Amino acid sequence: MKVKSTVIAVLAFLCSFSVTAKSYYFVGSHFPTILEQDQQGTVIGLGADIAHEICRRLGHELVIDIMPLKRALKMVEQGHADAIIGPYKSLQRQQYMQFSALPFYEDPIVFFTKKNSDVTWAGNFASLRKDVIGxxxxxxxxxxxxxxxxxxxxxxxxxxxxxxxxxxxxRVDLVMTHPRAALPIIDDLSISSKVIMLSPIITVNQGYYGFTKQRELNEFIEDFNSEFNKMLISGDIVQLNSKYGLSFVARE
Incomplete structure (x- = not known):
């Protein structure tokens, strides 16, 4: 009888798990160290690792696709994807997506220009009205x-x-971007001796997970935020950042 009771209990647990386990679909655009593909086509990056780990802890499956940013945003806006990985927060995006409670990375936005450029940047956009900005x-x-x-x-x-x-x-006098995206490209184009990064920084953007408002995801979002906070407290987020050579610790 004891063995029979144990079997029934295990079956009940498995049935309960199969009912609650779900599959979610996240999208995003290529973002160095945050979301990209390795040579085998596997999706990697800090944003992918955190999302996969949270879904694993919650007992859910996760599929991630990489596509152009505008398409990824449209997928979330129309409810064709559950979430997008890594978007910056804006009032326009808040109309159709719910952002995670905390960001998981941040980017300083800066200007790059040629070393021999006569561009003057002291933090005032008015000084750039004669220049073309990429x-x-x-x-x-x-x-x-x-x-x-x-x-x-x-x-x-x-x-x-x-x-x-x-x-x-x-064709442009300045490029406005963040160093994390710029530096690999500068190396790839072999132009490190030809360009410089200007200071001061323009702003600091924080990247989040953005969940569509077109699907019933309130419970999942609450669970996702809870697990993220646990990973933050335990130091798992710091460890995953270190894996990609990042030192950022998520905070509001």
């Missing part, structure tokens, strides 16, 4: 940039690499 489509560059955007000359392209190619061909 930006990446879909990125959020902060509130100060938004306030001055209409008075600036911008060249919007699909990638940070395209902006640096424009810089090298004198």
């Amino acid at each position: 930006i990446t489509r879909g990125w959020n560059y902060g509130s100060e940039f938004k306030r001055n955007k209409s008075s600036l000359t911008l060249s919007e392209v699909a990638s940070v690499k395209a902006s640096f190619l424009q810089l090298m061909h004198n």
Whole structure:
């Protein structure tokens, strides 16, 4: 009887698990160290690792796809994906996505220019009205940039690499981006001796998980935030950051 009772208890547990276990679909764009693919096509990066670990702890399956940023945002907006990995927070995005309680990385936004450039940057966008600024489509560059955007000359392209190619061909005077995305491209193009990073920084963006508002995800989001907080307290987030050479510890 004892063996029979044990078997029944195990079966009941497994049935309960199968009812609560779900599969979730996250999307995102290529972001060095945050979300990318290795040579075998496996999705890797800090954002992927954290999401996979949280879903594992919750007993859920997770599928992640990488695609252009605008498409990923549209997938979440229309409810075709459960979440996007790593977006910066903005009022526009808050209309169609619920952000995780805490960010999991941060990026200082800065200007890069040629070493022989006569561009002057002291933190005032008014000084750049005669210059052409290269930006990446879909990125959020902060509130100060938004306030001055209409008075600036911008060249919007699909990638940070395209902006640096424009810089090298004198089509833009500045590239606005963050060092984490810029430095691998600078190395890849072998232009480290030709460009410099300007200070001060423009702003600091924090990256979150953004969940669609088109699906019933309240319970999952609450559980996701709870597990993230546990990982933060235990030091797991610090350890995962170290894996990718990052030192950021998530905070509000």
